[in-house]
Amino acid sequence: MDQVTTLGEFIIEKQQDFPGSSGEFSRILSAIRLASKVVSQQINKAGLLTDILGAAGSENIQGEQQQKLDVYANDQFIKALRGRKVVCGIASEENDEFIPLNEEGKYVVAMDPLDGSSNIDVNVSVGTIFSIYRRLSESGTPVKESDFLQKGTEQLAAGYVIYGSSTMLVYTTGNGVNGFTYDPGIGVFVLSHPNMKTSEDGKIYSLNEGNFYKSSEGIQNYVKYAQEIDPATNRPLTGRYIGSLVADFHRNLIKGGIYIYPATTTSPNGKLRLLYECNPMAFIAEQADGLASTGKQRVMEVTPTELHQRVPFFAGSKLMVEKAVGFVETE
Ligand code: P6P
Numbered sequence: 001m002d003q004v005t006t007l008g009e010f011i012i013e014k015q016q017d018f019p020g021s022s023g024e025f026s027r028i029l030s031a032i033r034l035a036s037k038v039v040s041q042q043i044n045k046a047g048l049l050t051d052i053l054g055a056a057g058s059e060n061i062q063g064e065q066q067q068k069l070d071v072y073a074n075d076q077f078i079k080a081l082r083g084r085k086v087v088c089g090i091a092s093e094e095n096d097e098f099i100p101l102n103e104e105g106k107y108v109v110a111m112d113p114l115d116g117s118s119n120i121d122v123n124v125s126v127g128t129i130f131s132i133y134r135r136l137s138e139s140g141t142p143v144k145e146s147d148f149l150q151k152g153t154e155q156l157a158a159g160y161v162i163y164g165s166s167t168m169l170v171y172t173t174g175n176g177v178n179g180f181t182y183d184p185g186i187g188v189f190v191l192s193h194p195n196m197k198t199s200e201d202g203k204i205y206s207l208n209e210g211n212f213y214k215s216s217e218g219i220q221n222y223v224k225y226a227q228e229i230d231p232a233t234n235r236p237l238t239g240r241y242i243g244s245l246v247a248d249f250h251r252n253l254i255k256g257g258i259y260i261y262p263a264t265t266t267s268p269n270g271k272l273r274l275l276y277e278c279n280p281m282a283f284i285a286e287q288a289d290g291l292a293s294t295g296k297q298r299v300m301e302v303t304p305t306e307l308h309q310r311v312p313f314f315a316g317s318k319l320m321v322e323k324a325v326g327f328v329e330t331e
Pocket of ligand 1: 115116117208243244245246248271272
């Protein structure tokens with residue numbers, strides 16, 4: 001049997017990448033690992049537990065109907081991070097305000113605990129997305145909103161968990177992207193996709209074409225371009241859109257492709273949130289030799305002004321992002 005590296009071993013091996021951290025940073029990744037296992041187990045049996053499917057009867061700040069598993073996942077990640085005492089605050093899609101944790105903690109976490117959750121009832125892959133920063137305010141004081149409003153370039157780590165045909169945790173600390181597949185039989189994540197890189201170009205485009213007439217002329221022209229027969233291949237690009245960012249992004253990372261959620265007439269800044277969807281996925285995309293743009297600038301250069309702000313999002317294979325941005329950057 002080839003050498004198997006577990007996520008736990010990998011985190012310890014890479015500890016030396018953080019000379020300034022006395023293992024505290026690793027404890028955050030371990031907390032995310034733990035919560036991912038718990039959420040994965042619940043998702044995989046959600047079809048059997050009728051009491052956990054369906055809406056929780058509440059709404060999040062986006063006005064979206066919270067699914068019970070949304071709330072459950074949110075609780076699990078908050079509990080796991082609180083338990084490690086190294087995180088001073090969490091910004092979550094499911095909470096209007098940030099959540100103060102341990103005032104001594106040096107780090108803050110932004111997360112979407114269960115992205116794409118409207119797909120749960122139809123057994124489509126969903127995911128958790130996370131982003132980790134060092135706090136700006138003084139340790140030993142209450143966390144401040146400004147601790148969360150940092151550019152994506154300041155991220156220490158970012159990643160996602162995809163709860164699909166298998167559960168995978170994919171993350172970067174700025175030294176490449178590594179993917180770990182969960183083996184429920186022994187309860188560990190094992191390194192299955194070392195040093196992930198996306199192809200420079202690709203044939204898959206992912207966007208909701210139902211928004212065509214709500215999109216700018218540039219986006220409409222991009223869609224028409226994608227559907228034209230490419231003389232080099234004698235075929236158009238391939239449209240693939242699952243309606244779950246993590247699933248679409250992960251497929252494109254592996255196969256090559258682009259994911260786009262542009263500005264529309266009803267969502268003038270797009271739908272995806274900068275802090276806990278666009279920035280972490282942008283960090284992964286760039287570390288895998290891809291790109292991530294708002295259509296006007298590098299996603300990770302945007303200076304956040306509020307926790308739940310949205311930005312248009314183009315991410316994936318470098319040449320595909322450059323091509324798509326070329327259709328909108330002068331708008
Ligand atoms: P639409 C899920 O709500 C999400 O945030 C992403 O996971 C997904 O890609 C997108 O929204 C789907 O949005 O408007 O196309 O249904």
